[in-house]
Amino acid sequence: MCGYVLEMYGITKDYYGNRVLNDVILKVRPGEIHGIVGENGAGKSTLMNILFGMPVIYNTGGFQGKIRFCGVETAFASPRQALESGIGMVHQEFMLIPGFTVAENIKLNREPLKSTWLAKLAGGRMNRLDWPKIISDSKAALNTVGLGIDEMLPVAGLPVGYMQFVEIAREVDKQGVKLLVFDEPTALLTEAESEQLMSSVRKISDSGVAVIFISHRLDEVLRLCDKITVMRDGEVVASMGASDPGATIHRIAELMVGREVVRPSYPKRTTDPGDDDIILSIQDLMVDMPGEEVHGITLSVRRGEILGIGGLAGQGKIGISNGVMGVYPAQGRVIKDGTEIPLNNPAEAYRQKLAFLSEDRKNVGLILDRSVENNITVAATLVKSMFQKTLGIGRMGIRIRDKKSARKFSEEMIRDLDIRCTGPSQLVRRLSGGNQQKVCIARALALEPEILLVSEPTRGIDVGAKQRILDLLVNLNREKGMTIILTSSELAELRQVCDRIAVIYGGRLVDILSPDDSNARFGMAMSGRRAEASELTRRPTAS
Amino acid sequence: MNLHGDRQQVDPGNPMLRTGLRMISRILNAVGLPRLIVGGFVVALFVLGRIMDLPLQNLLTNSISRFGMNAVMVLAMVPAIQCGIGPNFGLPIGLLAGLIGMVSALELGFSGFQGLMLSMAMGAGLGALLGIGYGLFLNRVKGQEMMVGTYAGFAAVSLMCISWLMLPFKNPELIWVLGGKGLRMTISLSDSFGHVLDKLLSFKIGGLVIPTGLLGVVFALAAAYKLFEMTKLGMAMNLAGQNERFARAAGIDCDRMRVVGSGISTALGAIGIVVYAQSYGFIQLYTAPLLMAFPAVASVLIGGATPKEASVSNALIGTLLFQSLLATTVPVAQSVIGGDISEIVRLIVSNGMVLYALTRGRGGDAADG
Numbered sequence: 001m002c003g004y005v006l007e008m009y010g011i012t013k014d015y016y017g018n019r020v021l022n023d024v025i026l027k028v029r030p031g032e033i034h035g036i037v038g039e040n041g042a043g044k045s046t047l048m049n050i051l052f053g054m055p056v057i058y059n060t061g062g063f064q065g066k067i068r069f070c071g072v073e074t075a076f077a078s079p080r081q082a083l084e085s086g087i088g089m090v091h092q093e094f095m096l097i098p099g100f101t102v103a104e105n106i107k108l109n110r111e112p113l114k115s116t117w118l119a120k121l122a123g124g125r126m127n128r129l130d131w132p133k134i135i136s137d138s139k140a141a142l143n144t145v146g147l148g149i150d151e152m153l154p155v156a157g158l159p160v161g162y163m164q165f166v167e168i169a170r171e172v173d174k175q176g177v178k179l180l181v182f183d184e185p186t187a188l189l190t191e192a193e194s195e196q197l198m199s200s201v202r203k204i205s206d207s208g209v210a211v212i213f214i215s216h217r218l219d220e221v222l223r224l225c226d227k228i229t230v231m232r233d234g235e236v237v238a239s240m241g242a243s244d245p246g247a248t249i250h251r252i253a254e255l256m257v258g259r260e261v262v263r264p265s266y267p268k269r270t271t272d273p274g275d276d277d278i279i280l281s282i283q284d285l286m287v288d289m290p291g292e293e294v295h296g297i298t299l300s301v302r303r304g305e306i307l308g309i310g311g312l313a314g315q316g317k318i319g320i321s322n323g324v325m326g327v328y329p330a331q332g333r334v335i336k337d338g339t340e341i342p343l344n345n346p347a348e349a350y351r352q353k354l355a356f357l358s359e360d361r362k363n364v365g366l367i368l369d370r371s372v373e374n375n376i377t378v379a380a381t382l383v384k385s386m387f388q389k390t391l392g393i394g395r396m397g398i399r400i401r402d403k404k405s406a407r408k409f410s411e412e413m414i415r416d417l418d419i420r421c422t423g424p425s426q427l428v429r430r431l432s433g434g435n436q437q438k439v440c441i442a443r444a445l446a447l448e449p450e451i452l453l454v455s456e457p458t459r460g461i462d463v464g465a466k467q468r469i470l471d472l473l474v475n476l477n478r479e480k481g482m483t484i485i486l487t488s489s490e491l492a493e494l495r496q497v498c499d500r501i502a503v504i505y506g507g508r509l510v511d512i513l514s515p516d517d518s519n520a521r522f523g524m525a526m527s528g529r530r531a532e533a534s535e536l537t538r539r540p541t542a543s
Numbered sequence: 544m545n546l547h548g549d550r551q552q553v554d555p556g557n558p559m560l561r562t563g564l565r566m567i568s569r570i571l572n573a574v575g576l577p578r579l580i581v582g583g584f585v586v587a588l589f590v591l592g593r594i595m596d597l598p599l600q601n602l603l604t605n606s607i608s609r610f611g612m613n614a615v616m617v618l619a620m621v622p623a624i625q626c627g628i629g630p631n632f633g634l635p636i637g638l639l640a641g642l643i644g645m646v647s648a649l650e651l652g653f654s655g656f657q658g659l660m661l662s663m664a665m666g667a668g669l670g671a672l673l674g675i676g677y678g679l680f681l682n683r684v685k686g687q688e689m690m691v692g693t694y695a696g697f698a699a700v701s702l703m704c705i706s707w708l709m710l711p712f713k714n715p716e717l718i719w720v721l722g723g724k725g726l727r728m729t730i731s732l733s734d735s736f737g738h739v740l741d742k743l744l745s746f747k748i749g750g751l752v753i754p755t756g757l758l759g760v761v762f763a764l765a766a767a768y769k770l771f772e773m774t775k776l777g778m779a780m781n782l783a784g785q786n787e788r789f790a791r792a793a794g795i796d797c798d799r800m801r802v803v804g805s806g807i808s809t810a811l812g813a814i815g816i817v818v819y820a821q822s823y824g825f826i827q828l829y830t831a832p833l834l835m836a837f838p839a840v841a842s843v844l845i846g847g848a849t850p851k852e853a854s855v856s857n858a859l860i861g862t863l864l865f866q867s868l869l870a871t872t873v874p875v876a877q878s879v880i881g882g883d884i885s886e887i888v889r890l891i892v893s894n895g896m897v898l899y900a901l902t903r904g905r906g907g908d909a910a911d912g
Contacts, residue, residue, distance in 0.1 A: 327791065349794075366789070367785060367786050369785075370785075382616075
């Protein structure tokens, strides 16, 4: 037996000059449950990709640092090698074949075989499956994870939670597994299922297998794990034993988020937006957006504010704007200034003076192979019949595109928003991410909206341009009094510009926080826990 | 050249050569390979014709009149591509509407210019209706429009083969000479509206006949469509075809736009066959429209369209290239090898172009390095 199953030293990784991991150290003992927590983009997945030797790592220039597995220095060149050496992975998305039975899935590619006379003649491919053994092994594995289902059921009809267990059973069944990685295994499970999962994780670790448990649910991590590593911005910010006195949800949440937020001094308003003037009221909104489902959110937007919507990826924050704008199927009620906006009808949302900057800039936000001018003006023409002129005599005439006014408006926008392009007729595809985003903003401005819904405005934009986009949004808010709903995965960005920040978890609203609230409060809200007042007073965040 | 030299950088050579190469690649990108090949081939045929001492005026006259005959049917591809259903392989549906329009006009006793106009109006009206139905049908088979369209066209033609026999037409000019029931295979238009457009205001310059009326109709329709492109509906339709997700987020009902596009395309197809028939001098019924979608699709693609993007100029340029090619192959090939290979060339080019389009999503000018 070795002292540590896994040792990773000084792991550093750049993606195209962008440092995503910096000098990360991770050590895991046999039989230990080691939790890794961190926000999206903290580097957890990259670290696991390195451990597994995923092609994405090698295709982007490899990594620096040392990995020792069972005391032997290794660097797995492919996931297959990692698996053969005894590292198992339970995936977040299910790697199961729906049409196969549970037992077949558990034994997939490792089926026990029975020799046949044909195989003696024609080689191993002619061996028969050893069904009794497949069934008994599967039973045993399912028992270990505590899932009492018929192993001959097809996977296709199983509840989502069960599939996760089948996946785990498959890893447990593998012989010689020394380290098992769970990547957010409870993300899709109900509470009871999570409990069951944790008890099976414990059983697995009791048998001497080391476990790396990646999760957003801090309370789970704290209860289950022996050791906890907190990552932030590609670095390990803390590593602690779960029984250490410092290991509280509160402290971990703080470490996870804890970044100094510089709040630039944006101009003050004459009157602050308040609850007595609500411009948009969202009631029981449910949105069926794959990967970002919203399960009933009620939220009031104050006139003239910048409301932030934050939360981890996949928790449903992006679904809200998409649902309100009718881009994805939604249910519930959205009321603007007393009039209900019919859902699932983007045209109607535009008519009610809402405008939307999609998170999917390259597909939904822009038409890449059209000119800057066309991108800026086309929506306004379609929705509000702007940039048109009448061709014909008297009352007999048709309304057609007016190139002159469209050109004039787009030139104005290029100047006002400082869009760097060779001119209105340049193709949008040729612009940089930041300038493409500005084109999107210009397009929204052409609609003269009262409420601007902005989704991930700085995604895929370089650092300098990010700030310019944010400043631009704040300007619109202050100068034109435009109400802005800003959805972003980057909490720091939300805290910089927003008046209030709604934190979404599991498709539901957890809390509405002030940007000045403590890191701990944000951290806990993002992992789905609303901080109680008592908890916060007991442990003030002075530091 | 170094055959194994893919690791070695190619020697940039002198700057002249480099700029030359860059210019060639730019021209290639702008014009597109298929247009370059077909265009070059057409020019070569004209040169060859000159060498073989063929009357150049005849070749040109032929090319122009063939262009006029076919251009409207190719134009019908543009709305279909723009609205997102892709090249309209279901064009025979529109052609059938046009045929019904023509035989109805003849049955009602109209001839001359009136007959032509009535045929177009009835054909276009019926075509629009059928096109709307066809569009609704295509909305159920999204992503397979080309395949489904081809067979929808085949099925419609076959169905009409029965109908031509059954329909109670009485005009002796239309029905079989011997039997009393059913329409003829080929109906001559020489007594009704054959060549009325071709002859309208036509003139001759140095042996070159310009069919003014025919070209006038083609360009009028092209201009009208250009105008439609600039309206809100036209823009919305174009957007729906180009980027469905963007269009939907902008509040456009993409399915409706597809129906609109299919309706316009089918109506244009109906007008197209009327124009074609008057120029040809005959109405061809039964299986004649079966394969007529392919040359039209090929033409618009040669003109630079892709299955996702097309413009009026793509259609016009493509028709001119494709039809000039066909018009010049016959006489030139005859004088060179003494046989008629025009049909073979037509098949190679038109089917080749369709194949090219199916394997390539993007065309020459839209290709991004």
